[in-house]
Amino acid sequence: MSTAPAFKRLPRAVREQQMLDAAVKVFSRRGFHAASMDEIAEDAGISKPMVYAYLGTKEELFVACLHREGTRMMQAIAGAAAPDLPADERLWRGLRAFFGFVGAYRDGWAVLYRQAxxxxxxxxxxxxxxxxxxxxxxxxxxxxxxxxxxxVAGTDLEVVAYALVGATESLADWLADHPEADPEKTATRMMNVAWLGAGQLLHGVTWRPASD
Amino acid sequence: MSTAPAFKRLPRAVREQQMLDAAVKVFSRRGFHAASMDEIAEDAGISKPMVYAYLGTKEELFVACLHREGTRMMQAIAGAAAPDLPADERLWRGLRAFFGFVGAYRDGWAVLYRQAxxxxxxxxxxxxxxxxxxxxxxxxxxxxxxxxxxxVAGTDLEVVAYALVGATESLADWLADHPEADPEKTATRMMNVAWLGAGQLLHGVTWRPASD
DNA sequence: GAGCATACCTACTCGTGCGTAGGGTTACGC
DNA sequence: GCGTAACCCTACGCACGAGTAGGTATGCTC
Structure with missing residues (x-):
């Protein structure tokens, strides 16, 4: 008898994206465990069984979120830092892209990252x-x-790189928590710490000749 | 009639420490939500109601863990970095103490930190x-x-400090995940990145005169 | 050695939230 | 215009785990 249904029927691909959007939002607000599938479903404007039908288990859903956001970020960075540029320019563009991404997705990405x-x-x-x-x-x-x-020895290089990535993530967190802050400026600061600090160090200058 | 009880009766202070030990262990292994009070109680060699009686709710228990470990760490650092030393020496000793602490408590502290x-x-x-x-x-x-x-402007200083702390935490994570790594050496590396990088930067050298 | 506080237990209640069973309706191919 | 597949729902079952009720034993004090 059909009093026109309140919901539109939508193709799977669209619904999946809506669900992922909702999931990212809820997971980041509540955390993985505290987030409920019911809330995600409701936020996506759909019923729970649909979520299970399309994206599977709660864990699988989370992995899907992680995957989508991760890929997006990686592409943003890779797209900006073309491999034929000089290293400092690549680093700079990569950082800009990264902080731009975090700034745009604030609560979305950063907190999801924190969760994982x-x-x-x-x-x-x-x-x-x-x-x-x-x-x-x-x-x-x-x-x-x-x-x-x-x-320079490979291990040293790797550890320094690790520290830089850590510092960057840390500033990303800071950025995510300070909505008024400017991503561009944050990128500049990070660039300074990274390029100058690492540069100095790897040029052979050391603070204290390691006695061990 | 007393067939000597399998459990020793112990004073509250002792039991509380045992419970906290168990809690730290279980929380770090499983994560806050996935950890069960039953498992914690069992691991502490005591029954669940005792945990509730002494340390309260699950949340309160977690806060207690956080507090104890946090205080320990802060004391370790503060004790090492006496305020009357020159800044670089203070930083160096602080880092050593920090990484030493993380190295000693590995899965305990680091993962608890990750949890929180x-x-x-x-x-x-x-x-x-x-x-x-x-x-x-x-x-x-x-x-x-x-x-x-x-x-130097206060904000710049703070952001740089933030980046350094972030880098340090990141290396601490790395250390926690690499049992074979040497805390001392890690501290040296961090010291190099920190002191040289920040020093350069704050001395007015910049990679690119910020155009904004 | 009676009284009392403290340490300690077994065995429940009850909410919450994952995952599913079973069924209805719209669109699309032929 | 009719079958069939895709979309979508309202319920539920069921396990797991936080927190509690109510009781027992042990040691300490006077």
């Missing part, structure tokens, strides 16, 4: 992404140094 | 601690610069 670290099932996924970033940064540093005829 | 970031109720507690650290680091940098007759 805590829960065992997802820590691995995250670690992989971070590892890729570290590798890229280490690559840039290495490239820049070789261009100047210097050479 | 994700869950709203505790994020604040953590933020406060981090803020204190940032303040201290910023103070060191400021002190060092004033000694050389330079002056």
């Amino acid at each position: 670290r805590g829960e065992q099932p997802f820590a691995g996924e995250l670690a992989t992404m971070r590892a890729r970033l570290v590798e890229v940064v280490a690559g840039m540093l290495d490239h820049a140094l070789r261009a100047e005829g210097r050479e | 970031r994700g869950e709203q109720p505790f994020a604040g507690e953590l933020a406060t601690m981090r803020a204190r650290l940032v303040e201290v680091v910023a103070g060191m940098l400021d002190h060092a610069l004033r000694a050389e007759g330079r002056e």
Whole structure:
């Protein structure tokens, strides 16, 4: 008898994106465990069984979120930092893209990122992404140094890169918590710490000749 | 009639510590939500109601863990970095103490720290601690610069300090995940990045004169 | 050695939230 | 215009885990 249904019927691909949007939002607000599938479904404007039908288990749903956001970010960065530029310019553009991304998705991405670290099932996924970033940064540093005829042990390079990535993530958190802050400016600051600090260090200057 | 009881009766203070030990362990393994009070109680060798009687709610228990570990760490750092030393020496000793602490408590502290970031109720507690650290680091940098007759805007100082603290936490995570790594060496590396990078930067050298 | 506080337990209640069973309706191909 | 597949719903079952009720034993004090 059909009093026109309040809901539109939509193709699967669209609904999936809506669900992912809702999931990202709710997961980031509440955290993985505290988030309920019911709330996600409601926020997506759809009923729970649909979520299960399309995206599966709660864990699978979370992984899907992680995956989508992760890919987006990586593409944003990769797109900005073309490999044929000089290393410092690549680093700068990469940082700009990164902070721009975080600034745009604020509560979305950053908190999702914060979530994933805590829960065992997802820590691995995250670690992989971070590892890729570290590798890229280490690559840039290495490239820049070789261009100047210097050479540095791989491990040192990696640890320094790790520290830089950590500092960057930390500033991203700070940015996510300070809506008034300017992503561009944050990127500049990070660039300064990174390029100058790492540069100095890897050029052979050390604070204290390690006695061990 | 008393067939000697399998459990020893112990004074409250002792049991509380045992419970906290167990709680830290379980929380760090499983995460706040996934951890069950039953498991914590069992691991502490005691029954659940005792936990509630002594340490209260699950949330309160977690806060107690956070508090104990946090205080321990802060004391370790404060004890090492006496305020009458020159800034670089203070920073160095602080870092050594910090990484030493993380190295000693590995899965305990680091993962607990990772946990607290994700869950709203505790994020604040953590933020406060981090803020204190940032303040201290910023103070060191400021002190060092004033000694050389330079002056830097407060916000810049704070953001740089924030980045340094972030980098340090990041390396602490790395350390916690690499049991074979040497805390001392990690501290040296961090010291290099921190002191040289921040020093350069705050001395007025900039990578690119910010055009905004 | 009686009284009382403290340490300690077993065994429940009850809410919450994941995941599903089973069924209805719209569009699209033929 | 009719079958069939895709979209979508209202319920529920069921496990798990936080927190509690109510009681027992042990040691300490006077």
